[in-house]
Amino acid sequence: xxxxxxxxxxxxxxxxxxxxxxxxxxxxxxxxxxxxxxxxxxxxxxxxxxxxxxxxxxxxxxxxxxxxxxxxxxxxxxxxxxxxxxxxxxxxxxxxxxxxxxxxxxxxxxxxxxxxxxxxxxxxxxxxxxxxxxxxxxxxxxxxxxxxxxxxxxxxxxxxxxxxxxxxxxxxxxxxxxxxxxxxxxxxxxxxxxxxxxxxxxxxxxxxxxxxxxxxxxxxxxxxxxxxxxxxxxxxxxxxxxxxxxxxxxxxxxxxxxxxxxxxxxxxxxxxxxxxxxxxxxxxxxxxxxxxxxxxxxxxxxxxxxxxxxxxxxxxxxxxxxxxxxxxxxxxxxxxxxxxxxxxxxxxxxxxxxxxxxxxxxxxxxxxxxxxxxxxxxxxxxxxxxxxxxxxxxxxxxxxxxxxxxxxxxxxxxxxxxxxxxxxxx
Amino acid sequence: xxxxxxxxxxxxxxxxxxxxxxxxxxxxxxxxxxxxxxxxxxxxxxxxxxxxxxxxxxxxxxxxxxxxxxxxxxxxxxxxxxxxxxxxxxxxxxxxxxxxxxxxxxxxxxxxxxxxxxxxxxxxxxxxxxxxxxxxxxxxxxxxxxxxxxxxxxxxxxxxxxxxxxxxxxxxxxxxxxxxxxxxxxxxxxxxxxxxxxxxxxxxxxxxxxxxxxxxxxxxxxxxxxxxxxxxxxxxxxxx
Numbered sequence: 309x310x311x312x313x314x315x316x317x318x319x320x321x322x323x324x325x326x327x328x329x330x331x332x333x334x335x336x337x338x339x340x341x342x343x344x345x346x347x348x349x350x351x352x353x354x355x356x357x358x359x360x361x362x363x364x365x366x367x368x369x370x371x372x373x374x375x376x377x378x379x380x381x382x383x384x385x386x387x388x389x390x391x392x393x394x395x396x397x398x399x400x401x402x403x404x405x406x407x408x409x410x411x412x413x414x415x416x417x418x419x420x421x422x423x424x425x426x427x428x429x430x431x432x433x434x435x436x437x438x439x440x441x442x443x444x445x446x447x448x449x450x451x452x453x454x455x456x457x458x459x460x461x462x463x464x465x466x467x468x469x470x471x472x473x474x475x476x477x478x479x480x481x482x483x484x485x486x487x488x489x490x491x492x493x494x495x496x497x498x499x500x501x502x503x504x505x506x507x508x509x510x511x512x513x514x515x516x517x518x519x520x521x522x523x524x525x526x527x528x529x530x531x532x533x534x535x536x537x538x539x540x541x542x543x544x545x546x547x548x549x550x551x552x553x554x555x556x557x558x559x560x561x562x563x564x565x566x567x568x569x570x571x572x573x574x575x576x577x578x579x580x581x582x583x584x585x586x587x588x589x590x591x592x593x594x595x596x597x598x599x600x601x602x603x604x605x606x607x608x609x610x611x612x613x614x615x616x617x618x619x620x621x622x623x624x625x626x627x628x629x630x631x632x633x634x635x636x637x638x639x640x641x642x643x644x645x646x647x648x649x650x651x652x653x654x655x656x657x658x659x660x661x662x663x664x665x666x667x668x669x670x671x672x673x674x675x676x677x678x679x680x681x682x683x684x685x686x687x688x689x690x691x692x693x694x695x696x697x698x699x700x701x702x703x704x705x706x707x708x709x710x711x712x713x714x715x716x717x718x719x720x721x722x723x724x725x726x727x728x729x730x731x732x733x734x
Numbered sequence: 735x736x737x738x739x740x741x742x743x744x745x746x747x748x749x750x751x752x753x754x755x756x757x758x759x760x761x762x763x764x765x766x767x768x769x770x771x772x773x774x775x776x777x778x779x780x781x782x783x784x785x786x787x788x789x790x791x792x793x794x795x796x797x798x799x800x801x802x803x804x805x806x807x808x809x810x811x812x813x814x815x816x817x818x819x820x821x822x823x824x825x826x827x828x829x830x831x832x833x834x835x836x837x838x839x840x841x842x843x844x845x846x847x848x849x850x851x852x853x854x855x856x857x858x859x860x861x862x863x864x865x866x867x868x869x870x871x872x873x874x875x876x877x878x879x880x881x882x883x884x885x886x887x888x889x890x891x892x893x894x895x896x897x898x899x900x901x902x903x904x905x906x907x908x909x910x911x912x913x914x915x916x917x918x919x920x921x922x923x924x925x926x927x928x929x930x931x932x933x934x935x936x937x938x939x940x941x942x943x944x945x946x947x948x949x950x951x952x953x954x955x956x957x958x959x960x961x962x963x964x965x966x967x968x969x970x971x972x973x974x
Contacts, residue, residue, distance in 0.1 A: 327916070327919055329746075329916050330770070330771050330774065331774065332770040332771065332774065367746070367916075370775070370777070370778035371777070371781035372774075372777050372778070372781070373777065374781045384774075395781075395782070
């Protein structure tokens with residue numbers, strides 16, 4: 309097996325890796341603890357297991373059953389969401405929730421209970437999982453659903469892979485007419501404008517998200533909103549993109565480079581404000597156009613920050629703190645979560661505004677900023693997203709995830725992760 | 735090709751080849767040893783659009799070969815993908831282990847393909863494609879028995895192609911380099927490794943375009959040319 313790393317490439321971790329090729333196989337016998345590893349798209353350490361073993365699931369990529377009447381798909385946990393879309397869109401179906409990349413596995417989408425640009429309508433990914441099979445280290449195979457083994461289901465959804473290996477899942481898809489999105493881009497300045505735009509757009513559009521560029525005294529951004537088009541058409545081909553072949557040097561993501569990129573991106577967005585039909589991949593997955601884009605951040609990697617806070621004042625406090633740090637982010641995202649309940653004990657989405665940014669790893673300077681942001685979030689009663697996190701303290705985790713103690717009873721004793729040991733450290 | 739017989743259907747490369755044919759709505763007849771695994775592969779291909787029949791068989795047993803080919807008839811494309819790498823040190827050590835590798839990688843395939851060739855020759859059409867390996871291009875100390883079996887298979891396929899060329903039957907020899915499959919799971923990976931998906935695309939393209947011998951990825955042709963050019967006096971002292 310290749311050495312495995314998380315998408316942020318921070319923290320580095322040493323661990324063994326074993327491929328799982330068949331869902332009927334028992335768990336391998338290894339020294340130390342196990343952790344399932346899908347596509348490695350979690351940014352921090354929730355997909356790492358320092359000193360233990362990763363169960364690589366990329367070969368658990370088979371479909372099992374599809375009901376074209378009801379749009380119900382049963383597949384193995386290593387199937388990537390992009391492969392489901394390539395299969396489902398020509399058959400008139402779409403995933404009810406998609407994240408910002410199609411290169412995540414079904415198992416990873418469940419383990420992090422991911423959300424999309426339609427959270428205020430559809431809730432999280434876990435809400436659309438009808439059933440799943442969990443292989444525990446005892447050898448037991450538990451089929452879990454909101455009705456059967458309901459507690460284990462609620463622990464496994466957003467359970468960060470700690471409750472056992474999900475071998476397969478049954479997903480409820482949603483019908484679509486074709487591969488197109490009716491998309492609009494609206495430039496805005498300032499948070500007030502963002503929230504006004506968001507309140508209006510959530511009424512009228514299924515998908516909403518904003519790209520933001522925090523600058524001194526101001527935040528500017530592009531608000532993207534869209535709906536599935538009624539137009540039928542041939543789906544785009546979904547070949548894997550060419551990957552960035554090398555790690556870029558530090559200046560690739562230095563302040564001036566990022567500022568220039570953001571200015572260009574904003575200017576380009578302002579020129580394209582009309583409503584238009586686009587294929588679904590560029591609307592949902594713009595970053596997938598370049599494989600391994602994380603290599604832009606060089607060998608030391610990047611740190612993601614994603615939080616949810618209810619208070620608008622906290623959003624502006626976070627943005628001000630980021631601006632004053634002098635670090636710039638080119639991939640700032642702001643959107644709002646609705647009040648659809650999340651199914652997992654450790655689900656991240658909850659009502660409020662969610663802000664995500666990534667920062668190059670500049671050591672102490674980056675860590676200091678993240679610590680400051682974390683304390684703003686904690687004071688505001690918000691939460692950080694485990695899938696993006698490499699730094700949060702046990703206290704922040706406990707405050708944001710009050711059901712962690714109940715969850716812990718469902719953790720398989722043979723499973724653990726770097727993240728789990730970090731946030732549960734005494 | 736509308737009908738495809740896949741021998742060794744649970745192999746990683748065979749699964750990917752079968753998916754490409756499933757996308758075209760082909761009729762697949764899958765043969766493998768393990769019932770649970772074959773069931774998982776068959777379900778996947780059915781969902782993807784193929785019509786699928788299966789047979790459980792140990793292809794090392796030539797007594798089953800005629801019956802399997804009869805059940806899979808009429809034959810159109812026969813894709814042979816099963817094989818074992820064997821543990822190099824063990825097979826270097828014991829004659830029994832070496833014999834087992836030869837049985838799976840050479841004797842079984844020769845028996846199957848001889849019988850398949852007779853059927854195809856009689857009907858005057860069809861195609862045989864088989865996975866050999868770059869390892870058959872020159873014997874190396876680290877996998878000499880596997881290399882010998884694949885060298886034998888390559889020569890057999892070349893002879894079969896020669897004999898059937900006038901009979902309307904095509905024979906495609908596929909020589910993959912290192913592929914990231916369960917067969918090589920225990921080995922450390924390097925940039926020379928290709929994915930089974932990539933190899934499968936090359937296999938199907940070779941079958942579509944009428945190629946005779948295909949290296950996959952393509953640059954292995956030149957790597958192996960260079961390897962074959964090394965004088966034996968020098969080669970024998972290399973650690974390969």
